[in-house]
Amino acid sequence: MRSGTGRWTAVVVAAVLVTGMLAGCGGKEQTETRPLVIVGVDSADWHLWRPMLDEGRLPHLAAFMDQAASGRMKTFYPLEKSPLLWASITTGTTPDVHGVAHFVKGADQKPVRGAAWGAPALWDILGAAGLSTSIVGMWTTYPARPIEGVMVSDYLPYGRSRNKPLENLVYPDSLTEQVVSLRVDPDTISNEQLTRFIDADKMELAESKYGGLLSDLREIWAADLGYLAVHRWLAQETDFDLTFIYLRGPDMVSHKFYAYMVPDKTTQYMQEDEIEIFREIVPRYYEWCDEVLGEILGWFPPDRQVMVVSDHGFHGPRPQGKGTIEHSEWGVCLVRSPLYEAGTEFDYLELLDLCPTILALIGLPPGADMPGSVLAEALTADGETFVRRLEGNRFPSYMPLRPTEGPGGEQDAGVDEELRKQLRSLGYID
Template sequence: MKPISLSTGRYALVLGLGAGIGAGLAARAGQTGNSGPWWVLFAISLAAMVLAAVATGFVMRFAASRFIQKASTRDRIAAGLTGTALVVLVLFGQKWIPGFSARTAAVVSIPLGLAAGFVLAELAVRVRSTGTLIAGVLFALFAFFLLRPDAPRGGAPGAGGDENELPPGTLAAIESGRAELLLDEAPVPAVVVIGWDGAAWKVLRPLLERGMLPHIARLLDGAAWSELGSMAPNWSPVIWTTIWTGKSPKEHGIRWFLEDQGHVIPGFQQPAELPATFPVQRFADLFFERRSVPVTTNMRRVKAVWNIANDTGIPVGLTNLLVSWPVEEVLGFEISGHMKFYPDLDGLVHPPEEQEATIRALLNNDWALEDAPGLIPTPWLANVYRSEVNLFRESLRLLEKNPAYLYIFYTHSLDSSQHRYWKYHAPDEFSFAVAEDGVETFGDVIEQNYVIYDRLLGEMMTAFPENTTYMIVSDHGITANKTLDRDIPAMAGLEEKPEVDPELVSGKHSKQDPGILILKGPGIEPGEVRDADVYDIAPTILALLGLPVPDDMAGRALEEVMTPSFLAAKPVLRSGTYEGASPRGSRAIATEHDDEMKERLRALGYID
């Protein structure tokens, strides 16, 4: 076998570099809104590229002169398998192997580059005369892969395209101006959606049987209900954004609890968004820290049901939603979920002139606790009850001033308590004996959390008109964390800074743990609903508002829960889109509380 000419490596190197530079320039030119100076990003990308090119060129020469001529078929297969194993290790190792850091991955990339070089050289030898050309082309493709442009992100923070101008022909433009028609005859609020994070029938049903949830029982009488299918990835901010938008995580842009914003380069205030290809990212990981920021409202790329309602003239009220900071400039009002933790932030209440009064009402009011003597087993739960009742009562004040047709109230505490206290709620589900004094102290935290929600529901049903339509929805259920094999005592309460220990998280959830759906109102047909999942919620809310369901939502409006007279008055129509021409969505907004927020997420076992 004729050995490869030494010039092949150099030729491929030149070709690859040329292609890399071209691709890098194209990437930078096509990318708007990048927070770092383009030349720094470009220099880093190019450096990574050059490193890869030099390594590959060197290996091609080395392999051609020293190795290939002598290698047996078995050696080549072994080398190929080793290369493949290394690829798998680097690509997935970080996720699978504890302690496998970005730095380790970068080091492992070196033998990986050698394996790639071996394959290229082998190919060049085999095809002889055209080998140089093929190696060059392959290398150019590789270079472009390294530096290819990221998906463009449009829109200024919070703006989300031009909100005031509805593109002609979209559903919002066709439907705009409905509010007057609706509000004249409808109760305020007409549709109330209550989000209970993590609520599950398997906990609810026994409590209902024991008569502990009288208001939920009253709502269920004559209601439609369902085991609501959840989704993957099973992270609350992701699922709730799907619930409110009817879109997949890929479409709506909320992928996790945090957004990885890229590398922090000394001397520059904003982190740099390097091309999202694996080797470039790994190379940069060697030298720069990454910054991650909790997800914020402005990241959402598509409209939520309240944006659609607003576009058609329907006012809304939003309280305590999971991804709700900064608040949106809704027609109606919104209180951010950040309110109870970070009252010093801006953007907690819309309209903004209400922020001060709202903060005052929420922080300086102890009415809730006086209502509930003996109800609360732990200080943490007492705090939950206090803040949730206060939030609702403050919402009523804003609702009075800003009548809303659609009102949404979300609360998260149930998910937290189920994660932390599941082994005390269901000690039999674990392979080890759960400490009895723990069961004694914490055994009813989860139950009492449901009782709190029941009380709040009762308060809502008293405050709102008779003919209001209710929807209660949860994003997933809960199950025992079977990976635990021993008992670790829980902290007295989550308000004390807990040690970071994943073994404290005894409840977990996945796509296999269904949430709940309850619907009750004058237009609702009672009975069990089958095959409903989180994608069906946004279409169903739109149908309940009498708005067409757009074609670009994957789910369906649950027509079987609507009475014939409701459907005669508001037939479920399906067509078009509500989305504007310009894409929404921008980078998460960093705040000084980010570390604190991450600490809270970590304590609950949501992030590592």
């Protein structure tokens, strides 16, 4: 069991009950917590989605938008790295508070580990309120730490050549064997499977001339397929209060392949045949994400609250080079909930508004020390009453729930290098 959080569990549960009672004063408003599914799509951007929606290429998203309030998500500026952004989304705090600032640190580029988290994340807050979370593949979660629910580390795709899985890859450890059996080895993805991204008649040329890019694509997709398989299995086993699905692939394929889609905007030298082979990968990857969204929605009852969100948008190639500079300031946010009007559009919320909004959807008060606010646009009448009361009764601070020393995990130089290799190929580190 988690140490040191016991007395806080009582405090948070009491606060939630009080908030629930306050919210219930009007009679019919929400008095209980309500489960939520989050689908985090790294780097999703309306600039890419709009034309694809118009062309009918994202049918599940289109149908979902009829049931949701949709708008933009304004990320931090200057543009930042995904681990920092997701840690701000999931803790509702700024990077100087949560401390997850980099992929690697020090001259020897040691990957930043789970111990870096200096603020409680959604799963810590929910756990203290007696609610469960499944979180798979989130940045900076190795070693997986004890939570109420299941945490599968983002190290899952690495270290496949080891004869046994890394220690503390999964919490609880009893699920490790099953989880590891569900990860996808990139080498098992056939060329035929890749024809959903690359035209079948170009596959042979792609293989012979651009094998490196093909194996990058295999690696990126395999990681997402593995995370998704774990969630598919978990969703069959348990209904968590918060199911947090995170797809990292869209950002990675964007860093690798967006330039082929807009060859006139890049200074990078590309062969004509190379452009022909790879130019559709990014939109086709989003078509796959759309299928995934359809599948995920099918795992839950139709009235389950669902949020689809990105941590930043994607601008595409810039003269300054690769890495976070390719991100854009505007991501996406869609919310399906009785608190928000279905089929409506709102202007925008800011990245730090996401955590308070997520807590409100679940029925928990935001922390008084969280700088963001609950999304106040597109609310239903009941939603407005509920959010006003929640905002007026914030919990003083969830900071005492910050993770204490978790398991140490294992140091494996080979795994660290695998991770650095992928970050380098995306232009994130030197």
